[in-house]
Amino acid sequence: MFEASLQGLAQVFVWPNAGFMLLGATIGMVVGFIPGLGGNFMLAMMIPFVFGMDPYAAFALLLGGHAVVHTGGAISALLFNTPGTGPNAATCFDGYPLVKQGQTGRAMGIAMAASAFGGVFGALLMVFIIPIVRPIIMAFGPPEFFMMVMVGVAALAFLGGNSVAKGLAVGALGLLMSMVGQDPSTGVVRYGFGSLYLWDGINQVLVVIGIFAVSEMLELSQQGGSIADTHGAAKVSGGVLTGIKDVFRHWWLNLRCSAIGGIIGVVPGLGGEAASFLAYGHAVQTSKTPEKFGSGMIEGLIAPESAHNSKEGGALIPTVVFGVPGSSGMAILLGAFLILGLAPGPKLLSEHLPLVFNMAWTVAIANVFGAALGLVLANQMARLTYLRSSIIVPLILMFAVLGAYGTHNSMGDILVVFVFGIVGYYLKKYRYPKAPLIMGLVLGRMAEVNLNMAWDLYGISFMTRPITLVLFVILITTIVYPIIKRMRASRKGGNVHADAV
Amino acid sequence: MRHIHWKLPKVSVFILVGLMAMVLILGGCGSNGQVSKPAAGVAASAADELAFYNGKTVTFVVATKAGGGYDSYGRLIAPFLQKYLPGSTVIVKNVPGAGHIIGANEIYNAKPDGLTLGTFNKGLIMSQIAGMEGIKFDLNKFNWLGDASTESRVLIVGTKSPYHSIDDLKKASEEIKMATAGVGSASHNDALMLSNIFGFKVKLISGYAGQEADLAMMRGEVVGQVGAFDSMRNMIENKEARALVIIGKEKIPELPDVPLLSDIGPADKKALTELMNSQAWLARPLATTPGIPEGRLKVLREAMKKALTDPELLQKAKQANLPVTYVTPEEVTQTVSTALNQPPEIVKIVTEAVKNAKD
Structure with missing residues (x-):
């Protein structure tokens, strides 16, 4: 086992494997950075090139790229408030406020370091979990997914700053929006208004681009100035180090969020966005100052970044161990195995163990490399945030519109973005939080699908499954505990938040 | 009040930029479909x-x-x-x-x-x-x-399930839980039509995206699913699943013992089996x-x-x-x-x- 691990590691550094990994990771960063392109697109483009390649070199290219797509996506989320990939949507919540405060370097440091941390965690998870993966996969089904999502939904109440009601109101709007489109379990189209475009529902990336990128630009074009508060201008490079230190200062949160991401990767069933959003919810719920999320909380940036990079390592496990891909990206990767003449499954583990270790090492090292690449470019890119509004506003709007159009190649995409641009503008004007809208939209859909499935499978008895029950207790605790805390505080004569409605 | 005076033109600049972006993209699309050649009345060679x-x-x-x-x-x-x-x-x-x-x-x-x-x-x-x-x-x-x-499609069931043939499914006292991607998806349609052809009771569990259904079979929460053989090949080779029937025009070499739908489907359901075969093909x-x-x-x-x-x-x-x-x-x-x-x-x-x- 140990020997195989070393053999796998050695193969990472052998030429040309190392070159392919660096090439893959560089492509992955670029593809992630450009909104509208994603990891699946990249893998599909790469597949024809790996034919006839040595498996080690082929996976260096494919996994090197796949591992860092979300790292690249974080950069566009931070600088332009436009998530490069779907899971990066949660990066905008607290990342952009940090950038606005002139802490671009720090935000980049946090995002890159947390991504690398999560990525390495996911790779380690892949190695250590293989012997016990079957019982873990067996333990999570739709009932458990439903409860996990509900724990995330409970976080909506904390996202309203000092006002629980505002957080819940916007969250409810998000949940309502998640109902738009064709319900997979009944086939009924809801709120379709005769438009085929709405069959697929409202895409959350478009909503993020609208309420974050477009509305911020609307505001900026009115106020003038630049994205970042110019007072911090001198500290861009120093900030990167501060950001990296922040990540290690919050190592425990980092570890927990990486674990959340890893588990969601291992047991597919919640989709790509779940990891970062549930991790964000977890960070909010376990924070001493949940009301500050959305205003540039370090924890709010660490959580999604570590979770979605960790998820990718976890997602490799069912593909490699059972030959069962858990996501569309992994299905494409499975195609690569077949092209290379390898059959994923138990046989791969017994006959090609060094290769499996090599895959984990590749993911880990590519993650570190991708983050380093992001950091090298951080200073240059951070300067964009000091451009004056008349230059940066059209640039970002163009970026946002192109990113939006890439979602369905439909004019409807652009309409959605501008409608939510206006929604976002007024949300901010009347001091409503924005993040719960996205959280509600993403989690609502997952909750509904999994509740339907859980009910069809087990009826009401789905509630009595052990893990579901444990999650249910956690859910109740997260709702009740703050209320008790508040009651105690008021009994002591302390002031309840004045504007808590 | 001076500020308000200034705000309006800036908002319109913003809208203008948005409009320009839309026009650009519209223009980009339009040019793909442009035809400059006038329609000639006579048939061209x-x-x-x-x-x-x-x-x-x-x-x-x-x-x-x-x-x-x-x-x-x-x-x-x-x-x-x-x-x-x-x-x-x-x-x-x-x-x-x-x-x-x-x-x-x-x-x-x-x-x-x-x-x-x-x-x-x-x-x-x-x-x-x-x-x-x-x-x-x-x-x-x-x-x-x-x-x-x-392509050929197959009905597969988990190897841990007690079913080894379509006949077993027919004899089952429970409803057979089958995973599908959603109402209207191929996996959904095929499962329902197979249950109609052979007369076994089916309960469809909809909402499994991509190959999440494979894991659901391994967990045993569903009995099986219908899908393209190419996507199911791995599960069958790894002995996680076995195929019970092939929908398509030809037998699959890797599955010599699995019958074709048209060979075992009842005669009075011929129209439906043919529909399934041709659209799978x-x-x-x-x-x-x-x-x-x-x-x-x-x-x-x-x-x-x-x-x-x-x-x-x-x-x-x-x-x-x-x-x-x-x-x-x-x-x-x-x-x-x-x-x-x-x-x-x-x-x-x-x-x-x-x-x-x-x-």
Whole structure:
């Protein structure tokens, strides 16, 4: 086992494997950075090139790229408030406020370091979990997914700053929006208004681009100035180090969020966005100052970044161990195995163990490399945030519109973005939080699908499954505990938040 | 108050920028479809029709997002189509949404000039039979250009389940839980129709995206599912699943003991089994707009045939693990029209399968 691990590691550094990994990771960063392109697109483009390649070199290219797509996506989320990939949507919540405060370097440091941390965690998870993966996969089904999502939904109440009601109101709007489109379990189209475009529902990336990128630009074009508060201008490079230190200062949160991401990767069933959003919810719920999320909380940036990079390592496990891909990206990767003449499954583990270790090492090292690449470019890119509004506003709007159009190649995409641009503008004007809208939209859909499935499978008895029950207790605790805390505080004569409605 | 005075023009600048971006993109799309050649009244010769494509842009519509199977085939075929339409530029355009209906609508309703063609899910046969809303096409009137790949579908059950044959399913006292992607998806339609053909009781659990259903089988929360053999191959080889019946025209060499649906289906269900077989068979149908000039259609069909039989394409397809089998336009047209021509009782079954709200 140990020997195989070393053999796998050695193969990472052998030429040309190392070159392919660096090439893959560089492509992955670029593809992630450009909104509208994603990891699946990249893998599909790469597949024809790996034919006839040595498996080690082929996976260096494919996994090197796949591992860092979300790292690249974080950069566009931070600088332009436009998530490069779907899971990066949660990066905008607290990342952009940090950038606005002139802490671009720090935000980049946090995002890159947390991504690398999560990525390495996911790779380690892949190695250590293989012997016990079957019982873990067996333990999570739709009932458990439903409860996990509900724990995330409970976080909506904390996202309203000092006002629980505002957080819940916007969250409810998000949940309502998640109902738009064709319900997979009944086939009924809801709120379709005769438009085929709405069959697929409202895409959350478009909503993020609208309420974050477009509305911020609307505001900026009115106020003038630049994205970042110019007072911090001198500290861009120093900030990167501060950001990296922040990540290690919050190592425990980092570890927990990486674990959340890893588990969601291992047991597919919640989709790509779940990891970062549930991790964000977890960070909010376990924070001493949940009301500050959305205003540039370090924890709010660490959580999604570590979770979605960790998820990718976890997602490799069912593909490699059972030959069962858990996501569309992994299905494409499975195609690569077949092209290379390898059959994923138990046989791969017994006959090609060094290769499996090599895959984990590749993911880990590519993650570190991708983050380093992001950091090298951080200073240059951070300067964009000091451009004056008349230059940066059209640039970002163009970026946002192109990113939006890439979602369905439909004019409807652009309409959605501008409608939510206006929604976002007024949300901010009347001091409503924005993040719960996205959280509600993403989690609502997952909750509904999994509740339907859980009910069809087990009826009401789905509630009595052990893990579901444990999650249910956690859910109740997260709702009740703050209320008790508040009651105690008021009994002591302390002031309840004045504007808590 | 001076501030308010200044705010208004800036808001309008913002709107202007937005509008300009939209115009840019609209302009970009429009130029793809532009036709400068005036419609000639007389039928053009084959050479003229081939020359028509010189300098033109052909749009290859893929009815899914970039990165999926349909997209991979589109991007595989496009450069070779370009090769056999000299002087043309073939671009791939992803038009996803509404389960391929938006993409198929776009091809059907394009200008009938032979510059728009594409690929979409054959499952639309079922949607059309059921008369689903949103459909603005008639599959019988599409000009088919052929089919790039054929496939067989299989019903599989988990190896830990007590079922070893379709007969076992029929004898089961419980409802057989089958995983599906959602109402209207192929996995959903096929499972419902198989239960109708063989008379076993089925309970569909909808909402498994992609291959999440495979893990659901391993967990034992569902008994099985119906899907393309290529996607199920791994599970069968790894002994996580066994196949009970093959939907398609040919036996699968890797599964010598698994019967064909047409061999074991009851005689009185023949129309339904044939519908299932034929629509499983066409994996990547290729179509263009109805009403394009006869000669041009011939040129397109010829170019598609050359593209799909080009040794270089076949080599590339092999490298990308995309099996290619050329099916002639005549066979596709025949298969589609047979499949669409169903007696009312089958229409009823299909409609229930595609549209059925939960019991």
